[in-house]
Amino acid sequence: MSWGPGRAVHTPRRKSKLRRVSFGATAAIVTSVGLIAGLNAASAARSAVVGSLLIVALADNLTDSLGVHVYQESERLAQRDALRTTLANFATRLLVSLSFVACVLLLPARFSVYVSAIWGFGLLSGLTYLLARAREISPIREICKHCAVALAVIVLSALVGIWVPAWIGAG
Numbered sequence: 573m574s575w576g577p578g579r580a581v582h583t584p585r586r587k588s589k590l591r592r593v594s595f596g597a598t599a600a601i602v603t604s605v606g607l608i609a610g611l612n613a614a615s616a617a618r619s620a621v622v623g624s625l626l627i628v629a630l631a632d633n634l635t636d637s638l639g640v641h642v643y644q645e646s647e648r649l650a651q652r653d654a655l656r657t658t659l660a661n662f663a664t665r666l667l668v669s670l671s672f673v674a675c676v677l678l679l680p681a682r683f684s685v686y687v688s689a690i691w692g693f694g695l696l697s698g699l700t701y702l703l704a705r706a707r708e709i710s711p712i713r714e715i716c717k718h719c720a721v722a723l724a725v726i727v728l729s730a731l732v733g734i735w736v737p738a739w740i741g742a743g
Contacts, residue, residue: 590706592660597699599636600668602722603628605692606729608672612685613733621676629669637662668695689726696722 604625611621640661644654675688700718704711 589660590702592657593664594699594703595640596633596636596661596664597668598696598718600629600633600665600672601692601696601699602725603632604669604672605689605722606725608676608685608688609726610729610733612681613730614737616733618676618681622673625669625673625676629666629673633662633665633669636665693719693722 607624607628608621611624616624637658641654641658644657645651649657671691672688675691676684678684679687696718697715700715701711704714
């Protein structure tokens with residue numbers, strides 16, 4: 573961070589690091605909480621929730637990381653920078669996803685949904701705050717927007733979790 577007239581100015585390097593993890597973290601947070609809410613609504617077993625989170629942490633993560641990499645190559649980003657962003661995206665998503673696996677494994681089922689939601693909104697709010705500060709815009713407004721989208725994903729996931737067993741039968 574360098575100092576400008578009367579305030580701190582974020583250097584491009586700091587913004588670059590934040591840019592490398594922001595997509596992966598956001599995707600992992602919203603996907604994980606949505607998945608937990610949907611599977612909870614469907615009365616899925618803990619093993620199914622953990623297995624689903626791990627599948628998303630690996631399969632979806634790898635495909636998103638590949639997509640980020642290909643996009644950056646199409647933008648003619650230097651190969652080294654594209655690889656750094658791809659690896660940062662993968663590592664961030666994996667770590668965030670594993671934090672939700674820990675919530676499900678370590679807490680009683682009835683609490684893990686709520687703790688995961690609180691953890692997810694906390695992570696999303698923190699990341700959004702850092703991004704808003706880096707962009708020099710209102711953090712509160714951005715946090716509200718991002719949390720509203722995450723809430724919509726969670727509600728829709730829970731509704732799907734209720735609807736699918738009713739539609740195809742619970743057993």
